[in-house]
Amino acid sequence: MTRDLRLIGTALLCWGMGEGLFVYLLPLYLEQLGADSVQIGVIFGIAAVSMTITHIPAGALSDRIGRKRVMSAGWISGLFSAIVMYLAPNLLFFVIGLVMYHLTFFVIAPLNSYITAARGKWTVARALTTVSAMFNVGAIVGAILGGTIGELLGLRSVFGLAIIPIFISTMIALLLKHQPIEIPKKAGRYQAVLSNITLGRFLALASIVLFGMYLSWPLTPNYLQNVRQVTVREIGALGSINALGLVLLNLSIGRLIAYRGFVISQLLVGASILLLWLGTGVPFFALSYFLAGGFRIARSLTVAQAEGLVSRVNLGLVYGITETVMGLVAIIAPPIAGLLYRVSPALPYPVSLGILGGSLFLTTRFLPRLKPSTPLVEDHFDLQPTNEEGMS
Numbered sequence: 001m002t003r004d005l006r007l008i009g010t011a012l013l014c015w016g017m018g019e020g021l022f023v024y025l026l027p028l029y030l031e032q033l034g035a036d037s038v039q040i041g042v043i044f045g046i047a048a049v050s051m052t053i054t055h056i057p058a059g060a061l062s063d064r065i066g067r068k069r070v071m072s073a074g075w076i077s078g079l080f081s082a083i084v085m086y087l088a089p090n091l092l093f094f095v096i097g098l099v100m101y102h103l104t105f106f107v108i109a110p111l112n113s114y115i116t117a118a119r120g121k122w123t124v125a126r127a128l129t130t131v132s133a134m135f136n137v138g139a140i141v142g143a144i145l146g147g148t149i150g151e152l153l154g155l156r157s158v159f160g161l162a163i164i165p166i167f168i169s170t171m172i173a174l175l176l177k178h179q180p181i182e183i184p185k186k187a188g189r190y191q192a193v194l195s196n197i198t199l200g201r202f203l204a205l206a207s208i209v210l211f212g213m214y215l216s217w218p219l220t221p222n223y224l225q226n227v228r229q230v231t232v233r234e235i236g237a238l239g240s241i242n243a244l245g246l247v248l249l250n251l252s253i254g255r256l257i258a259y260r261g262f263v264i265s266q267l268l269v270g271a272s273i274l275l276l277w278l279g280t281g282v283p284f285f286a287l288s289y290f291l292a293g294g295f296r297i298a299r300s301l302t303v304a305q306a307e308g309l310v311s312r313v314n315l316g317l318v319y320g321i322t323e324t325v326m327g328l329v330a331i332i333a334p335p336i337a338g339l340l341y342r343v344s345p346a347l348p349y350p351v352s353l354g355i356l357g358g359s360l361f362l363t364t365r366f367l368p369r370l371k372p373s374t375p376l377v378e379d380h381f382d383l384q385p386t387n388e389e390g391m392s
Helices: 005-033 035-066 067-087 090-115 124-153 155-173 197-216 220-226 233-252 256-279 281-290 295-306 313-344 348-369
Strands: 181-186 381-384
Touching: 005 035, 005 067, 005 124, 005 155, 005 181, 005 220, 035 090, 035 313, 067 090, 067 155, 067 233, 067 313, 090 124, 090 155, 090 233, 090 281, 090 313, 124 155, 124 233, 155 381, 181 220, 181 256, 197 295, 197 348, 233 256, 233 281, 256 295, 256 348, 281 295, 295 313, 295 348, 313 348
Parallel strands: none
Antiparallel strands: 181 381
16 A cells, blocks of 8 residues: 555545544434424435535546645535534534535545555555545444434534544645646547546446435434434444445455446345345344445445546546536435335335346446447656645
């Protein structure tokens, strides 16, 4: 592992600890602030919109001005957003903070691009999934603390505590080195990406897969608390088990060929949904949360497979487009989940299983046939130093 990958992993470990403190409890806190199931779904949809609209501009900008500049802005604004969520006196101001927090997800495209460039001898899939595992190691600790502290001191307190590891993460991220900017020799920098039919087909398939995986997830904490009588502390513990699953599954599936991992992750999430729907106790839910880690793995493998369909010079833009497509899933799924939940709290689960069955068929039938529509030339760019090695 290279020096910069170690720094990124450490920074994400700290951020995972901070986010893990509250992320699994968000639906419960929104409910506590007065939101019903449909409103919670709409709030998550709005947050996803704010996240989605930033990916392409951030990815393209990182290709032009350098990845670290954009990443640093994301880390700092994320810290500010966490402070706003903690200080929010009511639902409206909390939602403003939550939307601001999701706006800072623009860091993902340049971050993935940075990891790809800094991976050394590792494959893209291994680098992305290993760094993701580091994030989730922190989330394990955060989720355990969040559930315990939330039950003892109230849910609002976990947002205040989350500021500490997020601040530490930001300080570490600012130590990263700048990477050279890759300048294409030919005009029409983005034409090759926008005309890449194979990339478009792959992202269409990936969006169906991820929608089926995610649909049942947004209101699962509410389902467990209100229908299955699971306590806040137990939900926090389930969150830590989910993070543990992400770590172990990332480190194992991330070493496989990306296509195989993509198929396996769908099977894992399908089993997870089935356990949530038909499980009869916390042990079943724990196994479900462990297997649900397949969703995040599928996201990482979506990025890894997209990388193989394009040239390196446009990585930031392509990763931005990929994150935007995945963000659209996060926009559409929560409101639909809220409507299904209103009809019946368990309804999102069989609907998700049906979609996953179809997506698995499409994946095994069509994904192996997708090849780059044009030859990928990796030596058509110059490396331009940023001349700002000491800047944050």
